[in-house]
Amino acid sequence: MDDVKTIFSKREANEITFTHLMEETLKELSHDDELHAFLFIRNADELMADAKAADNAWDEGQRKPLLGIPIAIKDNMCVTGLPCTCGSKILEHFVAPYDATAVKKLKDAGAIIVGKTNLDEFAMGSSSENSAFGPTRNPLDKTCSPGGSSGGSAAAVASGMSLLALGSDTGGSVRQPAAFTGTFGFKPSYGAISRYGLVAFASSLDQIGVLAKHPEDVILASSVLFGQDPMDSTSRDIPMAPQPEASNVKRVGIVKEIDSNMLDKDVKHAYDSFINYLSRTYEVVEISIPHWEEALAAYYFIAPAEASSNLSRYDGVRYGTTMEAENYSESIRKTRNLFGEEVKRRILLGSFALSAGYKDALYEKANYLRQWLVFEFDQVFQNVDMVLTPTTPTPPFKLGEIKDPLDLYKADLFTTPANLAYLPAINMPYPFQENKKDLPIGLQFIAPFGEDHKLLSFINELWQGAEEL
């Protein structure tokens, strides 16, 4: 599928129309019963009417940055009049009464929202199997997971059901599914994109991110989405432009604490060979982040602790489904029993981490660890421009293959440090797969806080360079 710039060039030359683009998208969407990337797809007539309106606007001379471009939205973000289930029975019948700021910005930029994508319940998971409405399949191998929690968004982009998709990334939920589907998945610096209208999971970690097949589309969408928003006090202005510029990256750091013996052999091969490739152009140096290995532990106390608080609002009174019972407190308990097993596990773990007698030993210590990571990345970025890691320790796993929750948590091993340290990070597909039919391997680049544009420009340079080989 073409990138947005190429689509606009073809539209300018009257080689295609947005109506034609939507027809093609609808053809792909009609196969979604095989993938289950979407929980809700908008009516075909409505989508065609939006595409026609985009064509008319173009013919009248309007040039909005995403005019007529089909976009999918993870089903934990509000789109006026569309369901917002978060993959949970507890919000099964909830319809959003307003647009998330990110959604409003996309609509204002001319994008056409095609539907809401599947996810692990409340974005808690790494396989999309925790959705109360059934798992999503990986378009590259339908027996495999597309990753999670933004597995639906990743599958939608990888299969051509949308050009771009929004996901949310609390511990890797955009980058890991991007790695599993051979797409680009970008988590910006904390605060770069407003979370107003994103259903909260762990507020000090949650970020909205972008998935696409082309790095230039990630840059373009980010330029639309970035910006301080009075509705989200954690948001801030971080520079972003619609076009890439020379990144001037010279030194790339490799994390010494990553034990390559614990990588799957295909991941290890891709990682080592990409380091070799990089070292032809850049200075590749070993760096140390001493608390790297403990980051996952910090994440799995901080995120559940915040989730236990954020999810206390689902009492059957304020939102979504209500389970009737004799009295108020019984009704709350019955309603909250609609949460799936993984959500319950994290609420209980979070409640434990915050409970009297354990808060100092668990939650406070996890926050110490987080501060260590911020400090150590700060030190590292005085010597290198970017840090490279594998995105995941393994290639995509089979659906149903991983039974132990802890083994699934380990899929986040390399992605959680960027969330804990508030840093921008992106998954880039390993570009030198010998057999194009092999399952994809993801490479992660992490940049200093606020250098999101430099990171995306660098990825664009790398991708173009690799494609020319």
Next chain:
Amino acid sequence: MFNISPEILKHLEELAQLELPEGLEEKMLQDLNHILGTFQIISRVEVPPETTTAFSSPLREDEPKSFENASQLLGQSRLQDGLLKVKPVLEEED
């Protein structure tokens, strides 16, 4: 070092207003203790140095604003005379 006993699990269920279905309690106990055992490494973390990187966000003024669209937010069936209808909160003593 950290261990959740069946009694603590009951207490956590109460705190979180959850009630695990029969059969899930034992599995949950096992899973949670496995997770705690693996991540107990955290208790050895030392006090970090002061960093100059500021990530604190200035909180905006807490100004109550009315939401004009309450019926859409809550669903018409749950409103009665413009007020939210819930089960009795206070029970009469027998």
